[in-house]
Amino acid sequence: MNKTLHIIGGGMAGSEAAWQAANMGVDVVIHEMRPKVGTFAHRSGFLAEMVCSNSFRSDDDERNAVGLLHWEMRAANGLIMEQAALHRLPAGGALAVDRDPFAESVTARIMAHPRISVSYEEIPELPTQGHWIVATGPLTSGALANSIRQATSAEHLAFFDAIAPIVYADSINMDVAWLQSRYDKGETEEERTAYINCPMTKPQYEAFIDALLAADKTEFHEGETAGYFDGCLPIEVMAERGRETLRHGPMKPVGLTNAHKPEEKAYAVVQLRRDNKLGTLYNIVGFQTKMKYGAQTEVFKMIPGLEEASFARLGGIHRNTFINSPTLLDDQMRLKSRPNIRFAGQVTGVEGYVESAAMGLLAGRMAAAEILGRTLPPPPPDTAMGALITHITGGAEAKTFQPMNVNFGLFPPIDAKGGRRGRKDRYKAYTDRAKEAFTAWLS
Structure with a gap:
């Protein structure tokens, strides 16, 4: 044998x-x-x-x-x-x-x-x-x-899985964003500053949610039905579950202090995590999406610090089976x-x-x-x-x-x-x- x-x-x-x-x-x-x-x-x-x-x-x-x-x-x-x-x-x-x-x-x-x-x-x-x-x-x-x-x-069984976009680091406005890991976690300074943080006021957050909900999204084919895995929900699906869902999920502001305005508490924060050793690429944490490409660039550029962002890869959605x-x-x-x-x-x-x-x-x-x-x-x-x-x-x-x-x-x-x-x-x-x-x- x-x-x-x-x-x-x-x-x-x-x-x-x-x-x-x-x-x-x-x-x-x-x-x-x-x-x-x-x-x-x-x-x-x-x-x-x-x-x-x-x-x-x-x-x-x-x-x-x-x-x-x-x-x-x-x-x-x-x-x-x-x-x-x-x-x-x-x-x-x-x-x-x-x-x-x-x-x-x-x-x-x-x-x-x-x-x-x-x-x-x-x-x-x-x-x-x-x-x-x-x-x-x-x-x-x-x-x-x-x-x-x-x-x-x-x-x-089938569900749909979404991919988060990746941004070129040099296109992020660091006069608005700042480097910090949540709760300053990490043993070295490099680890404590491993994330780029983009703060939002309440009006900015509300406008972002409105745009997210209204954006063009990938539609399923006729007769194709599936659920999502809760650990990898598209952000627009999270937003549909309640306007505050993102603010208590991937956009939660806790454990972060704006280095530019330490006295101001952000209403919401978008985090980006380093995606390569050179530090030239950052992925937007928790921002898996099924928005169409054109809508992604418009909506994500509403994030303070990403107004001029260039994307190495936009998000996407695909069918998974198990x-x-x-x-x-x-x-x-x-x-x-x-x-x-x-x-x-x-x-x-x-x-x-x-x-x-x-x-x-x-x-x-x-x-x-x-x-x-x-x-x-x-x-x-x-x-x-x-x-x-x-x-x-x-x-x-x-x-x-x-x-x-x-x-x-x-x-x-x-x-x-x-x-x-x-x-x-x-x-x-x-x-x-x-x-x-x-x-x-x-x-």
């Missing part, structure tokens, strides 16, 4: 899966359709390309669930976390990276591994034989999506009807770069263990990886299954002996318990 592991998709999940399996002694072939077959969101043929944000979110591994997931991936010698550390950009307490050098270096590491090869081709159908991992991400090709639908006898994993997958991430095939990454219904890579890490290890003649049990549910895989393979309600970020609500509750814990103490207890359990699982 062929002992080679085949992986469809070279994104975060596919790259991590290949790395883990190869390091366990298994030969791996990554089948990546880019750059021969492009997608709406990708710009290159590099593996692990970041198509939306350049942030892996919080790196706090003591009181934050995603930071804990970072810790677990580092403990498991994860490739994605290794390369993220090498290409880190100042972002306060977040782990943001210089996206192009990051993808280039992941690709170089994969290409240099003696047990990994990359075949640039589209796989249009689910294979019937061999060991396979489907890690195609949210932009699964139409042909493969149809094959998956036929094999599972179940419809894909499977109903609680119904279709077993606890080894195998398709119940076709156990030679595993699924990993966003197509399983986890949301975010880190969560996708983590599920790739598990799928790669589980597949390699099976090829080597043994079974690797899932991590305990009180670890971050264990909480995620438990959620997608049976912990979630199948009828209402939606993409999910890692969060402490997925973990078994902490026993609060001796009285109620404060939130920070409770989160620290979650991470302490998880680290001990994950270390034991690794061994």
Whole structure:
């Protein structure tokens, strides 16, 4: 029997899966359709390309669930976390990276591994034989999506995902905007000044909301219906939920002091985060959008400090697909009807770069263990990886299954002996318990 592991998709999940399996002694072939077959969101043929944000979110591994997931991936010698550390950009307490050098270096590491090869081709159908991992991400090709639908006898769930615009730094008016991380978070001055902040008065905010609601937007095709993942809502959808929604979301002014007018409290603040190491590009945080291009430039130039902004990339919207994993997958991430095939990454219904890579890490290890003649049990549910895989393979309600970020609500509750814990103490207890359990699982 062929002992080679085949992986469809070279994104975060596919790259991590290949790395883990190869390091366990298994030969791996990554089948990546880019750059021969492009997608709406990708710009290159590099593996692990970041198509939306350049942030892996919080790196706090003591009181934050995603930071804990970072810790677990580092403990498991994860490739994605290794390369993220090498290409880190100042972002306060977040782990943001210089996206192009990051993808280039992941690709170089994969290409240099003696047990990994990359075949640039589209796989249009689910294979019937061999060991396979489907890690195609949210932009699964139409042909493969149809094959998956036929094999599972179940419809894909669908939602729409939006991309935030990127601005050239030298086009931002720094006489209006200022550099500061929220609450001055960060150990160095560079980290404490990792964001550009654009303040708004109440009249400016109200006018911005009016323009946002009135702007021309991308319409869905007839008969095409889908929901949005709450973690990546277009800003105009947030605005439709209430005029104050943005001011309590991505435009919240708390923890920020205008360096030009420290005595004035902004009514709302738009933040931009560095998108490359040179500091020449900044993305507008939380400003995923489905506005048409012309409307975007008009509306975003209403933001104080961005009146003369030049855009390296405007926002956009695309259709994402994911499977109903609680119904279709077993606890080894195998398709119940076709156990030679595993699924990993966003197509399983986890949301975010880190969560996708983590599920790739598990799928790669589980597949390699099976090829080597043994079974690797899932991590305990009180670890971050264990909480995620438990959620997608049976912990979630199948009828209402939606993409999910890692969060402490997925973990078994902490026993609060001796009285109620404060939130920070409770989160620290979650991470302490998880680290001990994950270390034991690794061994």
